[in-house]
Amino acid sequence: MTDLSRRGFIGTSGLVIAGAAAVSGRTAFAAVPEAPTMTSAATQAPLMPTSGPDYQPVATLNGWTLPWRMNGDWKEFHLVAEPVERELAPGMIAYLWGYNGQSPGPTIEAVEGDKVRIYVTNKLPENTTIHWHGQRLPNGMDGVGGLNQPHIPSGKTFVYEFQLRRSGTYMYHPHSDEMVQMAMGMMGMFIVHPKDPAFRRVDRDFVFLLNAFDIEAGSYVPKVNTMLDFNLWAWNSRVFPGIDPFVVGKNDKVRIRFGNLTMTNHPIHMHGYEFKVSCTDGGWVDPAAAWDEVSIDVAVGQMRAFDFVADEPGDWAIHCHKSHHTMNAMGHSVKTYIGVTKKDLVSRIRKAAPGYMPMGSNGMGDMGKMEMELPKNTLPMMTGYAQFGPVEMGGMFSVVKVREGLAKNDYKDPGWFKHPEGTVAFEYKGQKLAEAPRVEGPKVNPDLATWQVKDPRKPRLGADGKPLPGAKAGGHSNH
Template sequence: MMNRRQLLGASAAGAALVSSTAWSKTTNMGLPDAALMESPLTQAPLMPSSGPDYNPVVTLNGWTLPSRMNNGVKEFHLVAEPVERELADGMTAYLWGYNGQSIGPTIEAVEGDRVRIYVTNKLPEHTTVHWHGLILPSGMDGVGGLSHPAIPPGKTYIYEFDLVKSGTFMYHPHADEMVQMAMGMMGFFIVHPKDPAFMPVDRDFLIMLNAFDIDPGSYVPKIMTMNDFNLWTWNSRIFPDIDPLVVSKNDRVRVRVGNLTMTNHPIHMHGYDFEVTGTDGGWVRPEARWPEVSIDIPVGAMRAYEFDAEYLGDWAIHCHKSHHTMNAMGHDVPTFIGVDKSKLTKKIRVVQPEYMPMGTAGMADMAEMSMELPNNTIPMMAGWGPYGPLEMGGMFSVVKVREGISAGDYSDPGWYENPPGTQAYEWTGELPELAKATDAATTITPAPLKASSNG
């Protein structure tokens, strides 16, 4: 992290940016440091240095905003600004975010804290910050024109309030909201219980579901898109460049998933069942929790679930809308399954020798072939595992459960080696008699064409 105060000008000039309106006055002697993060990798959690103890959260491919104490108030400094975010290796998006990143840094505090959040606007238009789900005074709610005047470019406003409940909350603009959220402005606000013995876990992960519509070869999202997004991301990151969730065997694990996209997402985790323990409205009472292996996250909502990491292995975690585990989706691509394109391929290769016919036997070949792509574009299907292509993208990662992972260690342990006798294998012996349906309405479709070298 870097000190960004120099980007605000001299410290005296930066302090002068504070709004003179009555609601934002403070006895503070100057702005807190505006920390900056440039790495797209998961950063180590920030351990509490004062006040009640808590186990800090880990923002997948993100980081936690540092704070300072000032006369009993916990102070943060958010900078709303244009950012360049590496969505995946080989693809960067020109977004709007906070403190150098989209999504913005996680704000982390404790129930009972009084927080003071400086928000400096370095965008070309006004902005605000709405504290989604938090209980606070009306004038601090962040709806431009309703709660308070919008923050003009170049100005700094202060939000100050008491944290009266613990839970998982979000922050995002409520001024030109459609544009600013489509450009990537959002983040998490975590309030830990003041009693460390309430709902303790060993690992606590944050995933923000967000999406962009960026044409292949371009850099800026299309802000008017309502449904046909082509890049589905976690914390503004795309598989195979989403970091794994690394846990130690027998850890109690919490995963908090927020959704600020335009559609719902059924998040499915392999290898485990889990209990839903929280929403953005609060914690779910023990008698009201329910078991799941998939949990649907509505638009504008959060769900937290917990499990005990009993089973070693590499376990997929992903959105179960299959198009959301694909990248750079094209919505007008025809289906060629079963089509013989061999004659057409010969004709096209007369004028385009590099032409590669695809799709006649499904789309799996897209994960294996290296096709030339426009600059700043990623393939629809990507990622390699220990046994071949994973044929995934977008909203996908891996929960990696291992023996002996140290507390605070979130580094990738590599691929899991399945013990002998616990992995599927090829059978070359005699097959049992094949059972067939006898219903006359059921027929067996012709076998698909085998892919050939010429398509």
Template sequence: MTFSRRTFLGTSGAAALISAGAVSGRAQAAAIPEAPTTDTPATQPPLVPTSGPDYQPVVTLNGWTLPWRMNGDWKEFHLVAEPVTRELAPGMVANLWGYNGQSPGPTIEAVEGDKVRIFVTNKLPEHTSIHWHGQLLPNGMDGVGGLTQPHIKTGQTFVYEYQLQKSGTLMYHPHADEMVQMAMGMMGFFVVHPKDPAFRRVDRDFVFLMSAYDIEPGAYVPKVAEMTDFNLWTWNSRVFPGIEPLICAKNDKVRVRFGNLTMTNHPIHMHGYDFKVSCTDGGWVPENAAWPEVTIDCAVGQMRAFDFLADKEGDWAIHCHKSHHTMNAMGHDIRTFIGVDKKAFAKKMKRLAPDYMPMGSAGMADMGEMEMPLPDNTLPMMTGFGQFGPVEMGGMFSVVKVRQGLAANDYKDPGWFNHPEGTVAYEWKGESKNVERAQPPVIDKATTVELQVKKPGPGSQHKNH
């Protein structure tokens, strides 16, 4: 994992509080755990526990797990809220706000029953707070600025302390100036593993958070006041082809967890499998009540997890099933030209703009393979290539790659699937001699029933029976 270490020193002389309180002053700051940081967009290996209860650590798509230290019987973490630069995909970066060098922030992992102490240092230009979404904890640790605690002002460090009362799929995000701070990318995953290492255990456990941005072509900062017309739909602030694949060994038990901090719902669909919904931010779905799906909707503010047995090799798509959410840099004022003959118009336009290309008369698929000039820091609307050509996707799209013979902790991309002979759809180039053409049904006039419908005459009234 690519980390740097840093220690943050406070500016005032107040004492540390054993609550959601400010920590400041050199003597107190010296006791704060260091805050690891990274700016790589690559998925980092899982952080395997070396002490305490055993569990299968999660893999954060294009992210990482925050290291901790033990201080007595407290597990201590350090989050730093700060401006960050995030690569959404090769060719485009965004100036966001996040934690410890990234948006979303690093995943926090702990175990049911753990006592956690989380230091939060604010390096934003305004105050903030952190709400621990889905956690059961004392009211004063809930993180609602102004209601349950003072705001964390710029330069301050606050401490949150509580014991983890339940395992499950949770997250953290600000509860201060939410419209700006969450729209700028401030969020993170919080996974609490069961105390019993055997409870609902899987072999591979993936997590990601969904967020949305409106960043105009050539710009770097999201329009934080946007409510509906987002043009970049992301998993962990990444868009396809920047979202890394989910690598699974054949016959692994696999869990995929995700949370939604966008402004709309997302029906997440996985190809090739049916799965069982296993967990929400409210807790575990009992095994005898887990229901089968191939698509599970995740509403705003919700968390969902599903489990499946990876018993079918291949490169299986996983994506949001709202078609505009698998596109990049969507232009919401694009006119529809399907069926319009633009040849004469294009000829005249090329006199003024020699590079003009008429598009849209037969759909937009040709955009998937064209390398058109774009403004700086802008992605194609549909992009990405597979072994058979352009994938014509973007946004919330990735691939579940299931392969035979992977080692337990091998998450390296195995490349494209080598399809067995005869298992790829192909072009038909001849008539089949053995296919019987379907014939229209024969109507037996002798048994045909004629319905006579009498229309109401002038002045008649219908009666309800």
């Protein structure tokens, strides 16, 4: 696996205790598996099983799968909670908390019926725990600090042991200072494959987490107290154009799984296909009950998966359908200037600030191709180019790239789709078109070249220039 390294740990005194218990001491640490770490932000190749039941491993979008070792009949993993640096997209780094070098942490993969032993070492400056979101397990392994177990102090290692009782799509995250630690990026996916290799088998299986950050322009650390006004909407702590494509072969059966650990719901929409919703929080959807969608909403704390057959080649967009969630560094206090002529204002501003560029009079699309100076470590609202120009997107946006002739385990970006002749939308250059029919509306003064933008803080005025009866400054028309 590329960009993968291993590291050891320094022990103190203590014992290995059955359950979610502290591990320490030189003798005990000799039995602890090494903790792999990952530095690359690129999607790593799936980790193929070399023993035990066969399954199609997942490809974690801009992530990787945590290697394990067998110790008797236990499958052992080692997670390290620690501060990390994460590249959100080219040109912006965030200082986050995560696991094994990244945020989110590595995907854990195992098989229904496996007995798993997961060592968790805390290298954070405060206590932590891990909750295994959606799993059936002994109550003392559920990971709620203070309720089910002691918190894991900084510098200590605890052990979680449980048997995987059902297959499906799950998550892991802290239940210790949860608001801060999740806002800082601490989370990961946990995939449990069916023990029957033929059950709901697909050719390519992708997984990612939806998360969000509020990072002020020029800053590196998220604001952990933000509740709703996030400015960076991410998939696996990456934002477009930093999100890798989903690369699939033509006629592959494909599954896309995702979990939502943001503070709001997300309607995930894929272009070009209808798909079958195949898995939810509660488990697999019976094929007879599966329903067709082109968008599927995922609420906070939920997991969803859908399947489709990739029989339409091309570069198909996939994104959250909340329009603000496909933008980067969204400023929520920016005023709307659509229809406002700023020609005179611009000339005066340029005397004091040469090079000033007005924005927003005709919409925000021009920002997709503007190259303007930004504070260090800040992304533009829209960025990313494709073969026909700026994509005018950011945030939760990627591309499903369906290609003929891909090898089974080839996940490399194949570049932009070569459209067959005559299949791209084009400019009409024929005879002048007749005026389209329209509903007759009120007459508009032809001298008004632009829309008039009203300041709601000022009272409405009548024809005589005086305030209308009942008009108050700061009033709202819908109150």
